Each structure stands twice: as structure tokens, then as C-alpha cells.
Amino acid sequence: MDETAIEVTDLRKSYGSTHAVAGVDLRVPRGEIFSFLGPNGAGKSTTVEILEGFRHRDSGTVRVLGEDPGRAGRRWRARIGVVWQKETMTPRVPVRDLVRHFAGYYPSPADPDEVVERVGLAEKAGALPDVLSGGQRRRLDVALGMIGRPELLFLDEPTTGFDPEARRDFWELIRDLAGGGTTIVLTTHYLEEAEALADRVCVVAGGRVRALDTPADLGGRAAARATVRWFEDGRRQEIATDTPTRTVGEVASRFDGEVPELTVHRPTLEEIYLGLIEDDRTEVPA
Numbered sequence: 001m002d003e004t005a006i007e008v009t010d011l012r013k014s015y016g017s018t019h020a021v022a023g024v025d026l027r028v029p030r031g032e033i034f035s036f037l038g039p040n041g042a043g044k045s046t047t048v049e050i051l052e053g054f055r056h057r058d059s060g061t062v063r064v065l066g067e068d069p070g071r072a073g074r075r076w077r078a079r080i081g082v083v084w085q086k087e088t089m090t091p092r093v094p095v096r097d098l099v100r101h102f103a104g105y106y107p108s109p110a111d112p113d114e115v116v117e118r119v120g121l122a123e124k125a126g127a128l129p130d131v132l133s134g135g136q137r138r139r140l141d142v143a144l145g146m147i148g149r150p151e152l153l154f155l156d157e158p159t160t161g162f163d164p165e166a167r168r169d170f171w172e173l174i175r176d177l178a179g180g181g182t183t184i185v186l187t188t189h190y191l192e193e194a195e196a197l198a199d200r201v202c203v204v205a206g207g208r209v210r211a212l213d214t215p216a217d218l219g220g221r222a223a224a225r226a227t228v229r230w231f232e233d234g235r236r237q238e239i240a241t242d243t244p245t246r247t248v249g250e251v252a253s254r255f256d257g258e259v260p261e262l263t264v265h266r267p268t269l270e271e272i273y274l275g276l277i278e279d280d281r282t283e284v285p286a
């Protein structure tokens with residue numbers, strides 16, 4: 001089997017004078033959890049919709065599960081699952097029946113009752129979608145996205161409206177799916193979600209890839225200096241250092257016991273991300 005789930009070369013798409021996607025290159029291996037991050041209007045949805053076969057590109061080559069999504073047929077579509085950003089319109093049919101109905105569209109679907117259970121809707125299996133809470137509706141969308149046992153699952157802001165516990169349960173579900181070999185393309189505005197789930201994060205801004213790396217290494221994060229802060233001589237002290245353990249040891253040797261207000265800070269994914277986006281804003285257009 002081809003080990004590549006997605007391969008994109010010099011992808012471009014404009015709407016009039018707006019260059020929504022302005023030359024994107026990507027390769028996503030099978031089984032990876034790949035996350036798109038980027039500000040509103042960055043070109044994420046346009047890129048993802050081209051990958052899903054729902055939007056035409058202007059130019060570039062795109063292979064998704066070995067086929068061109070612009071030309072692929074129903075057999076290819078059945079290998080892909082999509083959870084849209086906006087919740088899908090659903091008929092007035094109980095959750096369980098709706099999931100069963102969608103299962104009928106696929107050649108080898110998962111067990112509908114098991115899927116309802118896995119997304120945490122077992123207690124609501126007999127309920128109509130319009131009585132579900134926002135987060136429960138989102139879980140139903142996820143159930144419909146995974147019922148066909150897709151090889152590749154696109155999730156567009158899947159946890160909007162989830163409470164913290166539901167979000168953590170959802171992360172477990174996604175890790176499970178990825179552990180079973182499903183490739184996941186996750187678009188999210190929650191940096192902690194990308195950090196918790198993604199094998200690699202792709203920061204898109206202005207229609208271009210600004211950085212693509214593991215959450216730990218993105219934008220030179222792992223190599224970034226640490227900042228050691230503490231309180232001494234009546235004021236806050238601060239040192240930026242590549243060897244924070246040594247610095248803490250040196251500071252600690254001056255105190256008899258705890259160092260007041262001691263912290264060691266490394267850049268968070270959010271700080272790195274905001275720096276990358278800021279670079280984009282200050283960049284002079286070519």
C-alpha cells in the first residue's frame with residue numbers, strides 16, 4: 001500500500017484578486033495526525049476542501065489516497081470521512097437511526113451502535129438531533145464522519161462547543177482512530193488541541209505554509225532559550241539561558257531553602273504560533 005495519504009505540490013486557488021492558496025506543498029504519511037493552524041482567512045478551509053474534492057483548484061498537483069480529488073469517484077469518496085466546520089443539516093430522526101442510515105452509504109461501515117457509544121452519545125441514542133446540546137450535536141457530526149470507517153478523516157474545528165471533559169474524551173477517540181491506522185487531518189483554532197493530538201502542525205497564513213513541524217519543534221521551539229525568573233534583592237530577576245538547570249542550581253545556591261517566585265519558562269506553542277503569524281503580518285508583499 002502507498003505510504004502517502006496526501007501529496008500536494010504548488011497548490012493555488014484565487015477568488016478574484018484574493019490569493020486564498022498561494023503555492024502550498026505538503027506530504028502527509030498514512031496514519032499521521034496532521035493539524036492545520038492559522039488565522040481566519042488564512043486559506044485552511046480552501047486547501048482542505050480541495051483535498052476533499054469539494055472545491056476546484058486553479059493549479060498544482062494533488063493526490064489524496066492515490067487519486068486526484070478533482071476527478072475521483074464514489075469509491076474514493078467512501079474511503080474519506082469529513083466533519084464539516086458547520087454542523088450538518090440533519091433530519092428529524094433519532095441519533096441511532098440516523099447513524100444506521102448513514103452506515104448504509106458505505107461498503108464496509110463500522111457498527112452504528114458502537115460508533116454512537118464511542119462518541120459518547122449512547123444515552124442520547126433515542127433522542128432527536130434537535131434536542132441535543134451544541135457539543136452533543138458536534139459528537140453526532142463526528143459519528144457520521146467516522147461511520148464509513150474512513151482511511152482518511154478530515155475534522156474541521158471538531159470540538160467547538162465541547163466542555164473540557166468532552167474534549168479530552170474526543171482526543172482519546174481521535175488517538176484511537178489514528179492508532180488503528182486512520183489518517184487524520186485536523187483544522188483547529190485550539191493550540192492545546194493541536195499540541196495534544198498532532199504528530200505535525202502546519203501553520204498556514206496568507207495562503208502559504210509558514211511552518212511545518214512537530215508541536216515540540218515548531219518554529220525552533222525546542223531550541224529556544226528558557227527564561228528563569230525569581231525574586232531577589234527586593235525585585236524580580238530574569239535570565240534567558242540555554243542551560244536552565246544550571247542557572248536554577250546557581251540561583252538556588254544563594255538561598256537557604258526555596259527560591260522565592262522561581263519559574264522556568266519555555267515558549268508555549270501559542271507564543272511560537274503568534275510569532276509566526278506576526279512575521280506574516282509584518283512581511284512586505286513580494
Ligand SMILES: Nc1ncnc2c1ncn2[C@@H]1O[C@H](COP(=O)(O)OP(=O)(O)OP(=O)(O)O)[C@@H](O)[C@H]1O
Pocket residue numbers: 015018019020038039040041042043044045046047
Ligand atoms: N467562495 C469564496 N469566494 C470568495 N472568496 C472566498 C471564498 N471562500 C474563501 N474566500 C476567501 O479566501 C480566503 C481564505 O479563506 P478560507 O476560508 O480558506 O480561510 P480559513 O483559513 O479556512 O479561515 P477560517 O479560520 O476563518 O475558517 C479568505 O480571504 C476568504 O475571504
